[in-house]
Every structure is written in structure tokens, then in C-alpha cells.
Amino acid sequence: MSKARTIMIQGTTSDAGKSTLVAGLCRILKNRGERVVPFKPQNMALNSAVTVDGGEIGRAQAVQALAAGVEPHTDMNPVLLKPNSDTGAQVIVHGHAVKNLTAVDYHEYKTTAMKAVLESYNRLKEQYDWIIVEGAGSPAEINLRDRDIANMGFAEEVDCPVIIVGDINRGGVFAHLTGTLDLLSKSEQERTLGFIINCFRGDIGLLESGLDWLEEKTNKKVFGVLPYLHGFHLEAEDSVKVEQVIDNSQQRLNVIVPVFPHISNHTDLDALRLHPQVNLQYVATDMEKQDADLIILPGSKNVQGDLQWLIQQGWQEHINKHLRYGGKLIGICGGYQMLGKRLHDPYAIEGTSGSTNGLALLDFETTIEKQKELKLVDGQFSWDDSKVAGYEIHMGISKGPALNNPAIQLENKVDGALSDDNQIMGTYLHGIFDKTGALSSLLKWAGLKETTLFDYEALREQELDRLADEMEKHIDIDLLLEKSY
Numbered sequence: 001m002s003k004a005r006t007i008m009i010q011g012t013t014s015d016a017g018k019s020t021l022v023a024g025l026c027r028i029l030k031n032r033g034e035r036v037v038p039f040k041p042q043n044m045a046l047n048s049a050v051t052v053d054g055g056e057i058g059r060a061q062a063v064q065a066l067a068a069g070v071e072p073h074t075d076m077n078p079v080l081l082k083p084n085s086d087t088g089a090q091v092i093v094h095g096h097a098v099k100n101l102t103a104v105d106y107h108e109y110k111t112t113a114m115k116a117v118l119e120s121y122n123r124l125k126e127q128y129d130w131i132i133v134e135g136a137g138s139p140a141e142i143n144l145r146d147r148d149i150a151n152m153g154f155a156e157e158v159d160c161p162v163i164i165v166g167d168i169n170r171g172g173v174f175a176h177l178t179g180t181l182d183l184l185s186k187s188e189q190e191r192t193l194g195f196i197i198n199c200f201r202g203d204i205g206l207l208e209s210g211l212d213w214l215e216e217k218t219n220k221k222v223f224g225v226l227p228y229l230h231g232f233h234l235e236a237e238d239s240v241k242v243e244q245v246i247d248n249s250q251q252r253l254n255v256i257v258p259v260f261p262h263i264s265n266h267t268d269l270d271a272l273r274l275h276p277q278v279n280l281q282y283v284a285t286d287m288e289k290q291d292a293d294l295i296i297l298p299g300s301k302n303v304q305g306d307l308q309w310l311i312q313q314g315w316q317e318h319i320n321k322h323l324r325y326g327g328k329l330i331g332i333c334g335g336y337q338m339l340g341k342r343l344h345d346p347y348a349i350e351g352t353s354g355s356t357n358g359l360a361l362l363d364f365e366t367t368i369e370k371q372k373e374l375k376l377v378d379g380q381f382s383w384d385d386s387k388v389a390g391y392e393i394h395m396g397i398s399k400g401p402a403l404n405n406p407a408i409q410l411e412n413k414v415d416g417a418l419s420d421d422n423q424i425m426g427t428y429l430h431g432i433f434d435k436t437g438a439l440s441s442l443l444k445w446a447g448l449k450e451t452t453l454f455d456y457e458a459l460r461e462q463e464l465d466r467l468a469d470e471m472e473k474h475i476d477i478d479l480l481l482e483k484s485y
Contacts, residue, residue, distance in 0.1 A: 006125075006130070006133060007130075007132060007160060007161055008162045010135035010138070010152070011165050011166070012164060012167075012180045013176065014138070016138075017165045018134050018135055023038070023063060023064045024464075025471070026067040027068070030067065035129040036068045036130040037065070038061050038132050038134065039076055039132065039133045040133065041133070042080075043136060045059065046262065048080065048264070050391035051073050052072065055073075055095015056092055056372075059265070063235050066460070078094055078113075078119070078121075083301065084262060085351065088100055088101060096374075097372050135162075137150070139152045152185075155188070161192075162192045163192075164180055164181070164194075166198065167199050168197050169198075173197055178218060193483050195218075195223065196225075197224075197225045221483075224475030224476055225475075233270070252448060253278050254290070254293050255293065257281070257296045257298055258313070260310070262302040263306070264298070264333075265332075272433045272439065275454045277451060289318050291322075294447070295330075298334070300334030300335065303350060305350070306334065316359060323423055323424070326423070331425070332428075332429075334394075336426035339426045340359075340402070341357070341364065342357060344367040346368070350368060364402045364417065365398070367397050367399075377392060379411060379415070381407065387435065388435060388441075390431035390432050392430070402417040405419075422445075435457075
């Protein structure tokens with residue numbers, strides 16, 4: 001077996017910067033000519049990606065794979081949990097859904113899940129020089145320590161060193177770091193090499209006395225302080241930052257997106273949100289709905305439940321008014337299913353068994369089946385032959401007259417639907433905004449006569465290089481890697 005070296009990044013809290021640091025380390029090692037791969041034993045997220053081996057992993061691991069210069073593979077995230085209620089989730093193992101479990105039942109299932117985790121980890125060890133592991137949440141969550149496979153439980157099992165990251169923006173970073181360390185067992189403390197502080201703003205000189213205190217207090221190394229990177233973009237692992245609005249003088253197309261309680265794959269909209277001619281606003285519960293040129297209904301992990309939320313929040317009336325005034329509407333995956341007349345869930349895949357009325361804006365019905373569609377696809381839009389690429393992740397099968405006027409022509413089939421008046425588009429494809437030509441085509445369809453070309457994929461590469469450069473400047477990468485041997 002290869003002598004692949006492993007280091008694990010854990011955090012004091014969720015969203016402390018674990019995903020970002022793993023992506024940065026992957027890009028740094030790639031730039032140094034090393035064979036590197038990201039790994040997250042267990043991920044809980046509704047943003048996911050389809051892999052080359054026909055499975056499903058967390059979106060963050062797909063981005064980290066891009067940083068490492070390798071194709072996303074199911075071994076990079078062997079266990080993915082996709083919540084479909086407050087107490088339960090779909091459990092995906094090695095890329096494929098195996099069952100729906102409550103939190104209590106999943107706790108019992110962790111022993112089985114750990115076997116899958118170690119299988120994937122051992123396969124990666126045979127192929128790469130470095131494995132950069134991302135933890136989940138915090139290792140100090142006492143109630144989750146038993147049978148842990150996501151943080152120190154995994155680190156102890158494979159005997160790998162750990163770095164703990166804290167976000168100074170949240171306040172109390174020294175308490176977060178020392179408190180997390182104090183709550184670990186002796187062996188876990190010993191495998192913790194030290195700390196990284198993330199998102200620092202201001203004069204580093206004002207922080208140095210605190211860093212000295214932290215090293216003396218814990219006898220652990222502070223490997224560096226990563227500054228806050230203004231305007232930095234990396235696809236989110238899960239949460240939606242509703243306050244994010246791109247402010248620039250070129251804004252010409254106003255877009256609003258409802259934030260469903262079970263919104264999934266909202267990273268579909270990143271390229272659109274960052275386009276210089278677009279003002280995209282996420283609208284969460286009880287937020288005011290602005291007039292817009294385009295409304296997008298995104299993906300959902302619980303379509304019937306999120307549809308009821310949509311109606312209760314007054315979106316049905318707002319959408320009908322929007323269409324009467326000539327606005328455009330796009331539904332993606334679960335949002336597409338909402339556009340039809342009826343939704344059927346006979347096997348209680350996403351909640352309780354039964355059927356419900358859709359928005360009835362397109363003439364079709366959808367049935368949730370047991371088998372999930374997981375495909376990487378490419379094709380062209382029906383209105384101008386522009387090339388489009390994306391991926392399918394859905395358990396619904398849609399049928400009806402509306403599908404006779406498809407939105408996208410794929411290699412061996414058609415996808416989605418267009419309304420007769422060309423105001424409404426539905427599609428099962430995620431990622432349709434990512435390609436430059438497809439993005440321009442959709443903006444023109446939505447009402448822009450002239451569009452600025454925007455290469456989202458090039459921006460993503462630039463941001464990964466920027467992250468790696470900043471980490472090289474502000475973190476002692478050589479020492480970190482040396483201590484990880």
C-alpha cells in the first residue's frame with residue numbers, strides 16, 4: 001500500500017473555513033507537483049455533485065477535487081447525508097442512496113457507515129501522495145462523540161494528525177480554539193498539531209500577543225492567520241447567504257430566488273449571481289418579494305413540503321402576477337416539478353406518502369420513484385442551439401403534454417419543458433449557468449438584448465489560485481506539511 005500522507009482539517013464550528021482550507025491545500029500541493037486528493041468521511045449537505053463513476057458526493061468535495069486537478073469520485077465523500085426533514089435524512093453511501101433514516105437510527109448505522117468510509121480511504125491511499133481530510137461541524141460536539149466517523153473518530157481510526165481552524169469573524173476565537181481542545185480526549189489532543197485562524201481583518205500586530213498566549217497556553221503551534229479575502233468566491237457547501245447581492249453599475253437583469261426550507265444545489269446560481277449584468281436576490285422566509293425580470297425556483301430535497309411553504313409565503317400569487325406582466329420563470333429540478341399540475345410520492349421518499357397539487361403552470365405530473373437519476377449530460381437549448389452541460393440528480397419522473405416542447409435536447413433524449421408563450425422554462429439539469437455560452441443564452445432568453453461574456457469556470461480557477469497564494473503567504477505551509485509526516 002502507498003505511504004500516502006494524511007492531514008485532517010477540523011473546525012471549532014460549522015462554516016469555520018474547513019472546506020476553504022482543504023481546497024487551498026489541495027491547490028498548493030497540486031502546484032508543487034504532488035498527487036493530492038480531498039476526502040470528507042461524512043458530509044451533511046444539500047449541495048451535491050455527480051461524479052465520473054456515476055455517483056453523488058457533496059459539492060464542496062467536487063470543488064476540492066477541481067483544486068487538486070482530479071475528477072470528482074465517490075471515494076472522496078463516501079457518506080453523504082441529505083436532510084429531508086428536521087429529524088431525518090437520505091443516506092448516500094459510495095454515491096448511491098441506501099435508505100432514509102432518522103437521526104437516532106443513523107447513530108446506530110454509523111458502524112456500518114465507518115466500514116464504507118475506511119474502504120474509500122484505503123483505496124485513495126493506494127493512488128495518491130497526500131489525502132487532505134475535511135471534518136464536519138466541530139469535534140467538540142459531545143453528544144455526537146460516540147461512534148463518530150466525521151471528526152476525531154475517523155482521525156483516531158486512521159491515526160492522522162489534525163489542524164483545528166477557527167473563524168475570528170465569529171468573535172471569541174481564542175475561547176473557541178482552547179475550548180475545543182479542552183473537550184478532546186488526551187490522545188485526540190496529542191494528535192492535534194495546532195491551529196489556523198481564518199478571516200482576520202485589520203493589523204496583525206494587534207493579534208500577535210494573543211497568538212503568543214495561545215501557543216503558551218496550549219503548547220500547540222499557530223500555523224498562521226489567513227486574512228479575510230474580500231470578494232472571494234468558493235461554492236458553498238450548504239448554507240445560503242441571503243444577504244449576498246452583487247452591486248455594480250452594469251446591473252440590467254433583476255432575479256429573485258425563494259430560499260426553500262430544503263433548498264438544494266443553490267450553487268447552480270453562482271455563475272448567474274456573479275455575472276456583471278445581473279442583480280440576484282435570495283428571498284428567505286418573510287422577506288419582501290421585489291419585482292423582477294426573472295424568478296427562479298431552485299432545487300429541493302422535499303418538493304411537496306417546500307411547495308406548501310412557497311404557497312404559504314405568498315409566492316404563488318407573486319409568480320402569477322409576475323407572469324401576467326411578462327416576466328420569465330425558470331424551475332430547476334425540484335423547482336421544475338413544482339411547475340406541473342400534480343406531485344405524487346407513493347413510496348414516501350421525501351416525506352409522507354400521497355399527492356398534492358402543483359402550481360399548474362405547465363401541463364405535466366411528476367411521480368417520485370425509488371431509483372435516483374445520476375448523470376453527467378450535455379446538449380443544447382431548443383431556442384438557439386447554444387451548448388449546455390450539467391448533471392441530473394433527481395428521483396422524480398415527469399410526464400405530460402408540456403414535455404412535447406422540451407427546453408433542452410440531450411444526446412439520446414430531451415429534457416424539461418418550455419411554455420407555449422416562452423415565459424416559463426423547466427429543467428432537471430443542474431449547472432446550466434456554468435458554461436459561458438449557455439449563461440449568455442439564458443440571459444438573452446430572460447430579456448437581455450446584449451450580454452457581456454462571463455467565464456465562471458475561469459473565475460473559479462482564479463479564485464482557487466488566489467486562495468493558494470494567500471495561504472502560502474500567511475500560513476507556514478512547509479512546517480504544516482513537515483509535521484504531518
